[in-house]
Amino acid sequence: MSEPIKTLCPYCGVGCGLEVIPGEPASKTPWQVRGDRDHPSSLGMVCVKGATVAESIGKDRLLYPMWRETLEQPFRRISWDEAFEKICDRIQTVIQTQGADAICMYGSGQFVTEDYYTAQKLMKGCLGTNNFDANSRLCMSSAVSGYIQSLGADGPPCCYDDLETTDCAFIIGSNTAECHPIVFNRLRKYHKKTPHVRLIVVDPRTTPTAAAADLHLAIRPGTDIDLLNGIAYLLIQSGHDAPDFVAQHTTGFADFAAVVQHYPPSVVAERCGIPVEALETAARYWGESARVLSLWSMGMNQSSEGTAKVRSLINLHLLTGQIGKAGAGPFSLTGQPNAMGGREAGGLSHLLPGYRSVTSPQHRADVETAWQLPAGRIAPQPGRSVWEMIVGLENDEVGLFWIAATNPAVSLPDLERTKAALRRSPFTIYQEAYHPTETTEYAHLLLPATQWSEKSGTMTNSERCVTLASAFQVAPGEAREDWAIFAEVGRRLGFATQFPFQTSAEIHAEFVKLTRDRPCDMTGISHERLHTAGPLQWPLPLGETANRQAKRLYTDLKFHTPDGRARFSAYHSRGLAEPPDQQFPFILTTGRLYGHWHTQTRTGRTDKIRQMHPHPFIEIHPRDAEQLAIAEGDLVAVQSRRGSAQFPAKVTRAIAPGTVFVPMHWGALWADHAEANALTHPAACPDSKQPELKACSVMLVPVRIGEAIAFSPAIRTENTLPV
Ligand SMILES: Nc1nc2c(c(=O)[nH]1)N[C@H]1C(S)=C(S)[C@@H](COP(=O)(O)OP(=O)(O)OC[C@H]3O[C@@H](n4cnc5c(=O)[nH]c(N)nc54)[C@H](O)[C@@H]3O)O[C@H]1N2
Ligand SMILES: Nc1nc2c(c(=O)[nH]1)N[C@H]1C(S)=C(S)[C@@H](COP(=O)(O)OP(=O)(O)OC[C@H]3O[C@@H](n4cnc5c(=O)[nH]c(N)nc54)[C@H](O)[C@@H]3O)O[C@H]1N2
Ligand code: SF4
Numbered sequence: 001m002s003e004p005i006k007t008l009c010p011y012c013g014v015g016c017g018l019e020v021i022p023g024e025p026a027s028k029t030p031w032q033v034r035g036d037r038d039h040p041s042s043l044g045m046v047c048v049k050g051a052t053v054a055e056s057i058g059k060d061r062l063l064y065p066m067w068r069e070t071l072e073q074p075f076r077r078i079s080w081d082e083a084f085e086k087i088c089d090r091i092q093t094v095i096q097t098q099g100a101d102a103i104c105m106y107g108s109g110q111f112v113t114e115d116y117y118t119a120q121k122l123m124k125g126c127l128g129t130n131n132f133d134a135n136s137r138l139c140m141s142s143a144v145s146g147y148i149q150s151l152g153a154d155g156p157p158c159c160y161d162d163l164e165t166t167d168c169a170f171i172i173g174s175n176t177a178e179c180h181p182i183v184f185n186r187l188r189k190y191h192k193k194t195p196h197v198r199l200i201v202v203d204p205r206t207t208p209t210a211a212a213a214d215l216h217l218a219i220r221p222g223t224d225i226d227l228l229n230g231i232a233y234l235l236i237q238s239g240h241d242a243p244d245f246v247a248q249h250t251t252g253f254a255d256f257a258a259v260v261q262h263y264p265p266s267v268v269a270e271r272c273g274i275p276v277e278a279l280e281t282a283a284r285y286w287g288e289s290a291r292v293l294s295l296w297s298m299g300m301n302q303s304s305e306g307t308a309k310v311r312s313l314i315n316l317h318l319l320t321g322q323i324g325k326a327g328a329g330p331f332s333l334t335g336q337p338n339a340m341g342g343r344e345a346g347g348l349s350h351l352l353p354g355y356r357s358v359t360s361p362q363h364r365a366d367v368e369t370a371w372q373l374p375a376g377r378i379a380p381q382p383g384r385s386v387w388e389m390i391v392g393l394e395n396d397e398v399g400l401f402w403i404a405a406t407n408p409a410v411s412l413p414d415l416e417r418t419k420a421a422l423r424r425s426p427f428t429i430y431q432e433a434y435h436p437t438e439t440t441e442y443a444h445l446l447l448p449a450t451q452w453s454e455k456s457g458t459m460t461n462s463e464r465c466v467t468l469a470s471a472f473q474v475a476p477g478e479a480r481e482d483w484a485i486f487a488e489v490g491r492r493l494g495f496a497t498q499f500p501f502q503t504s505a506e507i508h509a510e511f512v513k514l515t516r517d518r519p520c521d522m523t524g525i526s527h528e529r530l531h532t533a534g535p536l537q538w539p540l541p542l543g544e545t546a547n548r549q550a551k552r553l554y555t556d557l558k559f560h561t562p563d564g565r566a567r568f569s570a571y572h573s574r575g576l577a578e579p580p581d582q583q584f585p586f587i588l589t590t591g592r593l594y595g596h597w598h599t600q601t602r603t604g605r606t607d608k609i610r611q612m613h614p615h616p617f618i619e620i621h622p623r624d625a626e627q628l629a630i631a632e633g634d635l636v637a638v639q640s641r642r643g644s645a646q647f648p649a650k651v652t653r654a655i656a657p658g659t660v661f662v663p664m665h666w667g668a669l670w671a672d673h674a675e676a677n678a679l680t681h682p683a684a685c686p687d688s689k690q691p692e693l694k695a696c697s698v699m700l701v702p703v704r705i706g707e708a709i710a711f712s713p714a715i716r717t718e719n720t721l722p723v
């Protein structure tokens with residue numbers, strides 16, 4: 001390796017550029033990474049996850065296809081040929097006996113766009129079922145539905161330069177400092193050196209993000225809509241609204257204004273559990289700032305009213321004309337590295353490639369023509385969301401469940417129910433990079449996948465910037481690219497015309513054609529061009545010169561609705577799906593830590609990160625801890641209506657009284673009985689179908705020594721594969 005290879009960090013949606021360099025002779029890894037100074041999104045910065053990524057990539061890999069008839073049997077190694085035969089036989093049997101809608105695939109925002117696209121073509125096109133969903137359902141789907149309903153199309157309108165041009169950053173339901181660290185670094189540096197810039201953080205916890213704020217609104221979980229409507233009330237009252245913008249570029253203001261009337265400061269402050277003065281200050285900061293940028297993630301999206309929360313936030317931007325200009329706009333921070341690419345390629349059960357919808361006859365026809373499939377092949381109704389797949393398994397309506405690049409035996413809500421459903425599955429394919437994960441236990445067929453560094457493909461970050469991540473290592477064992485696996489299944493089922501691809505560049509070239517004249521037009525982007533020009537932001541139509549100037553959407557104030565106007569919405573809060581009560585008096589909220597990534601398949605195998613976060617814990621306010629006679633470090637049993645778990649107590653004022661927090665990172669392989677999702681419920685937003693992973697009600701019981709189930713911070717990651 002002479003010249004450093006430019007690539008992209010495979011962790012979060014910030015999408016930092018990395019350079020791969022040969023490792024020090026004495027180091028544990030054959031290669032190392034550093035930040036790419038030329039990358040327009042990250043300007044050379046990386047956080048601990050990106051910096052340590054080399055350490056985990058080669059450990060405990062799934063190397064060969066493995067098969068077992070029943071979940072009780074051990075796996076045995078089989079050839080790829082046998083694996084493909086089993087898959088194709090099963091698909092044909094299920095189609096004949098139960099119909100194509102009994103086939104379900106559950107994918108991931110950690111796919112490259114080319115994986116996503118090939119999976120859509122196989123499932124929605126060739127097989128004729130829309131049952132493709134992704135873990136983005138747990139993550140970004142409320143942002144997608146909120147943007148579509150309010151602005152006419154998905155796609156965050158802002159860019160990272162806005163972090164350094166805004167006068168007021170309004171961060172709501174996002175622990176940006178830990179979860180999007182380089183976005184936060186850019187904002188924080190600018191905030192520090194620019195005295196007039198205001199930083200408001202709305203989060204029930206005093207996170208490191210909140211600790212850096214000028215104003216922290218520690219609202220009760222689930223009261224975001226009350227707060228946002230309360231801010232709107234004050235903006236209108238103080239004349240900080242923008243009537244000309246509202247009149248010329250929006251619809252639905254009257255209904256919104258009628259709802260907002262019911263949110264005077266005293267009512268809102270009481271519901272949210274914050275002082276009236278704090279609410280007034282927030283409205284004043286927003287109203288007095290020339291440019292307001294809001295940033296949000298899971299505290300908004302993971303809610304039974306997620307779409308309504310997102311739309312209520314967008315209302316504030318419409319009310320004040322804070323959109324379509326530098327330093328302003330509603331900016332959803334995407335979680336996974338390629339959740340954005342997934343949306344572009346149609347990677348949820350109601351979407352088709354190019355920001356299209358399965359319910360639109362025109363969109364289906366566009367895609368059927370492009371795919372050379374008969375008219376009417378694509379089903380007109382949305383497929384199952386992932387939770388509907390789980391319910392389908394419970395009702396024996398699913399004959400084949402294909403999971404790829406996600407670990408549902410940790411990350412889905414109501415884990416006991418999820419695991420019982422997975423156990424019922426007659427045929428589960430699990431396509432993974434590592435072995436074992438918690439989901440391995442529920443699989444019949446294991447397919448080894450290449451991962452980042454061994455596969456080439458594109459990913460789009462939160463600011464619509466597309467980066468090519470090229471392979472620079474050989475695949476371990478017999479691992480194959482996800483797209484290559486989907487394409488081979490397609491060919492073997494008789495769709496040779498649809499799957500001629502030999503490289504991911506060919507897939508990309510076909511995919512971008514389907515974005516022509518769509519909001520996410522990227523016909524001007526190709527692997528070739530990314531390779532020579534570096535990362536490119538969409539929209540970038542064919543023929544347009546790529547400049548490195550960041551772009552914003554809606555600068556002409558023409559929205560993607562039929563009348564070109566953005567739409568106000570009018571929502572009252574319905575509150576939490578499961579409010580606390582006498583029996584379960586605490587609200588449990590769940591989330592992330594700086595070092596760990598989700599279910600730890602990589603970060604659990606990284607020494608530095610394991611030392612940083614050695615074991616799970618539960619955050620409890622000192623007042624609650626005292627009442628329950630819980631001291632720092634005591635084991636606490638936590639029970640919800642669905643299950644239980646136990647964690648050592650971390651007594652801290654960072655959490656509000658009545659609320660407790662546990663990280664989501666510890667599945668069954670990494671600790672005993674410390675699964676956040678043993679406690680959560682699947683109640684979801686009716687529009688986005690995104691579950692309320694941020695709140696359920698629980699009770700706490702201190703565990704007396706002797707009764708404790710041994711708490712084991714030790715990890716069990718030996719590779720148990722017979723090779
Ligand atoms: N270190 C790290 N970074 C990551 C990830 C990771 O696993 N580890 N994962 C990536 C992914 S996929 C995602 S989706 C993002 C998630 O990024 P974030 O959304 O920032 O992370 P979370 O910790 O899930 O939740 C954010 C905050 O929501 C708050 N919250 C809970 N309930 C409410 C509420 O009702 N209202 C409001 N306003 N706030 C509430 C929580 O207290 C929490 O601090 O992070 C990405 N980046
Ligand atoms: N309680 C609670 N639960 C949550 C959340 C929460 O905040 N609270 N957040 C939710 C959110 S936002 C998310 S995004 C999910 C994340 O949940 P998961 O998707 O289950 O988490 P990961 O650990 O990222 O799983 C990704 C898997 O893909 C594998 N992998 C990586 N690269 C590749 C590849 O190229 N190909 C293949 N085939 N496999 C690959 C990894 O080894 C890993 O096992 O969790 C959700 N669940
Ligand atoms: S901020 Fe996100 S993309 Fe950047 S280095 Fe950290 S994990 Fe990777």
Ligand SMILES: [Mo]
Binds near residue numbers: 139335
């Ligand atoms: Mo996510």
